[in-house]
Structures are given as C-alpha cells and as structure tokens.
Amino acid sequence: MFKALSVSFVVCVASATGAFAGQCKDDIAKIDAAIVTTKIAADKKQEVSDLREQAVQLCGAGNEDAAVDVTAQAKTILNIE
Numbered sequence: 001m002f003k004a005l006s007v008s009f010v011v012c013v014a015s016a017t018g019a020f021a022g023q024c025k026d027d028i029a030k031i032d033a034a035i036v037t038t039k040i041a042a043d044k045k046q047e048v049s050d051l052r053e054q055a056v057q058l059c060g061a062g063n064e065d066a067a068v069d070v071t072a073q074a075k076t077i078l079n080i081e
Contacts (some may be wrong), residue, residue, distance in 0.1 A: 024059040027071035028052060034078040048074045 031052050035045065051074040058067035075081065 024055065024064050024067045024071065027068065027075065028055055028059070030080055031055075031071060031074050031078065034075075034080045038078050038080075040078070044077055048077050051077075 031048065035048055035052070040048070051070050055067045055070040055074070058064070058070060
C-alpha cells in the first residue's frame with residue numbers, strides 16, 4: 001500500500017509541475033504579445049521587460065511558483081489577464 005501511495009504522490013507532483021510550466025510559458029507569451037500592442041510609458045515597458053526576463057529565468061530554473069508570481073506582476077502593469 002505504501003508503494004502505491006508513493007507512486008500516486010509522484011504522479012500528482014509531476015502533473016502539477018507540468019501545469020505550472022505550461023502556465024509560465026503561456027503567461028510569457030501573453031506578455032510578449034501585450035508588450036508590443038499596449039501603450040505604456042517607457043519606464044513601465046522596461047519594468048515589464050525586466051519582469052519577463054526574471055520569469056523566464058525562474059521558469060527555466062524550475063521555480064514555476066515564483067515565475068507565475070512575477071508574470072502576474074507584469075500582467076498587472078499591462079492590464080491583461
């Protein structure tokens with residue numbers, strides 16, 4: 001029974017990690033599209049670009065939770081969901 005629970009736990013964690021990676025990638029794509037079309041001040045555009053780069057780094061390092069938090073900040077500045 002313990003082995004079955006362990007396998008179930010690993011499958012759940014792997015599934016959740018994949019979902020975050022997908023969300024991170026999707027959020028970065030939304031930011032990329034919005035930064036081109038949204039009219040914002042140059043300093044805000046630079047801030048969004050910096051946040052985007054930080055999210056890419058975090059996502060690449062496997063820290064999806066932090067990456068999603070960072071993309072949320074950028075999306076707020078761009079006024080997108």
